[in-house]
Amino acid sequence: MIRFIVRRVLLMIPIMLGVMIIIFALRAVTPGDPVDQILPTTATEEEREAKREELGLNDPLPVQFVNYVGDVLRGDFGESYTTHQNVLDEILQRFPYTLIVCFGGVVIGVILGVSLGVYSALHQYSWVDSVTLVGSMFFAACPGFVLALVLISIFSVQLHLVPAVGLQGWTSFILPMICIALASLSNYTRITRSSFLEVIRQDYIRTARAKGQTENKIITKHALRNAFIPIASNIGVQIGNQLGGALIVETVFGLPGIGKYIGDAITARNFPAIQGGVLFLAIVFTIINILVDISFVYINPRLRDSVLKNSRKIKIKQRMQKAA
Amino acid sequence: MSKRSTPAIEKFKKKNGGKVIKVYSPGKDAWRRFTRNKTAIIGLCIILALVVVAIFANALAPFDYQHQDYAAAYSLPSAEHLFGTDNYGRDILSRIIYGARYSLLLGLICVICSFLTGGMLGIIAGYFGGMVDEVIMRIMDVFQAIPQILMAISITAALGNGVPQMVAAISISTLPTVSRNCREAILNVKNADYVESSRAIGVGQWKMIFKHMIPNAVGVMVIFVVGLMGFSINMMASLSYLGVGLNPPTPEWGLILSEGKGFFTAYPHMVIFPACMILLTILAFNMLGDGLRDAFDPRLK
Numbered sequence: 178m179i180r181f182i183v184r185r186v187l188l189m190i191p192i193m194l195g196v197m198i199i200i201f202a203l204r205a206v207t208p209g210d211p212v213d214q215i216l217p218t219t220a221t222e223e224e225r226e227a228k229r230e231e232l233g234l235n236d237p238l239p240v241q242f243v244n245y246v247g248d249v250l251r252g253d254f255g256e257s258y259t260t261h262q263n264v265l266d267e268i269l270q271r272f273p274y275t276l277i278v279c280f281g282g283v284v285i286g287v288i289l290g291v292s293l294g295v296y297s298a299l300h301q302y303s304w305v306d307s308v309t310l311v312g313s314m315f316f317a318a319c320p321g322f323v324l325a326l327v328l329i330s331i332f333s334v335q336l337h338l339v340p341a342v343g344l345q346g347w348t349s350f351i352l353p354m355i356c357i358a359l360a361s362l363s364n365y366t367r368i369t370r371s372s373f374l375e376v377i378r379q380d381y382i383r384t385a386r387a388k389g390q391t392e393n394k395i396i397t398k399h400a401l402r403n404a405f406i407p408i409a410s411n412i413g414v415q416i417g418n419q420l421g422g423a424l425i426v427e428t429v430f431g432l433p434g435i436g437k438y439i440g441d442a443i444t445a446r447n448f449p450a451i452q453g454g455v456l457f458l459a460i461v462f463t464i465i466n467i468l469v470d471i472s473f474v475y476i477n478p479r480l481r482d483s484v485l486k487n488s489r490k491i492k493i494k495q496r497m498q499k500a501a
Numbered sequence: 502m503s504k505r506s507t508p509a510i511e512k513f514k515k516k517n518g519g520k521v522i523k524v525y526s527p528g529k530d531a532w533r534r535f536t537r538n539k540t541a542i543i544g545l546c547i548i549l550a551l552v553v554v555a556i557f558a559n560a561l562a563p564f565d566y567q568h569q570d571y572a573a574a575y576s577l578p579s580a581e582h583l584f585g586t587d588n589y590g591r592d593i594l595s596r597i598i599y600g601a602r603y604s605l606l607l608g609l610i611c612v613i614c615s616f617l618t619g620g621m622l623g624i625i626a627g628y629f630g631g632m633v634d635e636v637i638m639r640i641m642d643v644f645q646a647i648p649q650i651l652m653a654i655s656i657t658a659a660l661g662n663g664v665p666q667m668v669a670a671i672s673i674s675t676l677p678t679v680s681r682n683c684r685e686a687i688l689n690v691k692n693a694d695y696v697e698s699s700r701a702i703g704v705g706q707w708k709m710i711f712k713h714m715i716p717n718a719v720g721v722m723v724i725f726v727v728g729l730m731g732f733s734i735n736m737m738a739s740l741s742y743l744g745v746g747l748n749p750p751t752p753e754w755g756l757i758l759s760e761g762k763g764f765f766t767a768y769p770h771m772v773i774f775p776a777c778m779i780l781l782t783i784l785a786f787n788m789l790g791d792g793l794r795d796a797f798d799p800r801l802k
Contacts, residue, residue, distance in 0.1 A: 195643030203659040314540075314791075318784035320735050322742050323758075323776040326765065334766055421650035425739060439651075443658050443745055455655045459647045 181474065185467050196459045197249060200452050201242050207448050215258065254456065255449035257442075264453035268435055272457075275434035277350060278426065279419050282357025283412070290362045291408060294369025295401065301374065309370075313363030321422045325356050325429035342431035353426045360422055361415045368411050372404040379403075406477050413469035417462050531720070534796040541792015547785035555601040562595035566752040578770055585770040587761060593771065596752040597778050603753045604734050604782060607664065611733040612726055614672040615679045620722075622676070623683030627691065628710055637680070645677040653736055657745040667746055671736050675729065682725050686718035693717070720797035724790055731786035738779045754779050 211232065212225050220228075229235055233244050248255070254264035297306035316324070332338045332352060339348045376382065377400050385395045427436030435454050442450035474481050535541055554561060563583075574590035576582055584593040626637040644652070656670035690696060691714065699713055715722075738755030740746035742762075747753045749760065754775045761771025 191639070192643050192646050195640070196646050199643065199647065200655070203655055207659040208661065314784065314787060315780075318731065318735075318787050319780055320738050320742075320755075320783070322739060323780060326762065326772060326776065330765070330769065417645075417648040418650075421648035424650060424654070425743070428743065439654070440743060443654065443743060446658075448658065451655055451658050455647060455651045458651055462648055463646050 178474070182471055185470055189463055189467060192463060193460065194246070196456065196463075197246055198242070200456050201245050204245075204448065204452055205238065211258075211448070215256065215261075249456070254453035257450045258447045259442075259445050259450075264450050265457070267450070268438065268454060268457050271433055271435050271438050274432055275420075275423050275427065275436060278353045278357060278432065278434060279416070279423050281350060281354035282419055282423075283361070283416060285354055286358035286361040286415075287365055287408075287412065289358060290365025291369045291401075291405075293362075294366040295373055295396065295404075297366070298370045298373035298377065299396070309366055313366045315363075316359050317363040319360075321356065321360055321425040322429050324359060325352070325426055328352050328356055329429070342429075349430070349432065353423075353430045353432055356426045356430075357419050357422055361419060364411060364415060365408060368408055369404065372407045373400060376400050376404040409469070409473060409476050413466050416465050416469070420458050420462055531796045535792055538792040538795055540788045541796070544785045544788030544790075544792060547781065548789060551601050551605060551782060551785070554598055555605050558598050558602055562592075562598040564592040564595040566591065566596045566599040567750055568592065568595075575764070575768055577768070584774045585768070587757075587771050588764060591750075593757065593774055596757050597754065597774060599752040600754045600757060600775070600778070603747070603751065604737065604779075607668065607737060607753075608730050608733045611668050611671040611675075611737070612729050614668055615675045615729060615733075616683075616726070618672055619676040619679030620683045623680035623685075624687050624710065624715070626680065627684035627687030628714070634684075638684070641677040641680050644673070649674040649678075650736065650739060653740060654743065654745055657740055662745060662748045664747065667737060667740060670740070671733050674736070675732070679725075679729065683718075683722065686721040686725075687714055689721070690714045690717045720793075724793045724797060727786055727790035727793060731783040731790065734779070734786070735783050 211234065212228050216225060216228055233241055236244070252263075252265050254268070256262070257264050257267060260267065293309050297303070297309045300306055329342075329352065333340065339351050340346075382395060382399055385399050390399070423434060424436035424439055426432075427434045428440035431437065435458060439451055439454040441447075442454065568591060570586070570590035570592075572590065574586060574588055576586045576590075578585040582592050582594065584597065586592055587596075622637050622641075626634040647655075652674040653670040656673055657666050660666040660669065695717075696709065696713055699709060704713070737746060737753065738758070741753050741755030742759045744759065747756055749756060758772055758775040758779070761768070761775070765772050
């Protein structure tokens, strides 16, 4: 198991290097001289040349890339054009908001999506099933910013239940969370429904019924556990969409998270902030995917066996058995 | 039904009491099931209507999309301006009608570009396998580590606003999903018996790909293309909304919405109509995609 985790973490290194190459390439094709953005317009040519030398912009590209990787490893994501502070510090200050919104959105989305999916699978072709199906189609088609604007107009402007924009206490998080949850809801509902429909036709469900197991236990203990594997594998993919979706949701709701940070940076053409933010979210996304992969091994017994089969202890055991 | 008769058909007739039952070819069968699917037909009709609107935008739009009438600025929906006007007094209906061109055409271009890049990579990876597959898919892993919309934003932020930049951003951000899907589609047909037998009779490599494998993988790909179209339109609108898509005064739906969002509370019509159009278009493509999937997927017969 530890070997599996270590291998999974080590695999992250080339992926992160690749991501850095992409972002570095984008930095290289970005038009305009960064020095113009950092220094005031009154700066002399000597000052500009000195700054260029200081930033290493005169070095050949490979050298610049190595320096860039070194900087990132040291936690230096570059200097924001607007605030002249380290981008990473600014990002870390804002990260908790994004984390709360995304995490809340995922939890609400999974709970709501799975329960709706299970209900519509158990009552196939009922009115709840059709409403869920149409609703999930509707929300899947709805771009995040449209959904956010509709929610604001209903719950903030018309009903005055929650603040519309900005951070005013915990109620400000409700709508963004719902927005993120609704965006992924259709995905969870559909997958749960189809995988549940498949599972409840299996023999072991009939066996459980035959032995007189209560319907509730059949659903929660036998069916849901088996139906959950495709759902769990989808959560990892969805989290990526949600981290991206957080960008739009935070921009619309004016929540001071990383999404809003990147959104503001786009308007201000603040490239180090955009690229630093994207790099940070890519790192977070990769780490989350590793965690999802590891938790998978616990959820899915078949995978657990295959991981353990490759583990050293079992191999030694097998070898000893063969020898005996 | 044809009059031809073979021993097999005779035997079949005898078995079924002399009755001949209709047998459909896979393509015909898929078409039959597709036309029976109500959601798919509705989706297709909406898309066709949008295409007609886009083609005849000049004739249909009551005003020019750039025509500014300051006297009529901020007017609510009325008989003259069905969808109202915006802060410059431009007719929103006309802008939306012209916007259909941008959304559909650019969506199509994005899909084509994604397929020429990601699709080809996926097909090559799936067909050749081994080292080629490994290298391509590991590169795709890297692209996948950056969430799609973030990828698109960082590309357009670096390259600037405009049509080619946006097409590049969307094609690159969809690279990993497109290549993965195409690879899977090819892997599914690669191991089929008819491919093995064509190889046995000495069909060349490229002929194999284009004559035998792609036509058989086309069903899966069509479904995916339709889904990708909806996704591209969504992404374009999102990019324009964030200010990294097209430049004003292009009548792109996301841009119309973005320009109207400041007046949302006082003049909701500036946001509601473009939002509805975006939603309707994506919904239509998703409905069509779902219908096609039901029609092509043999498991759902």
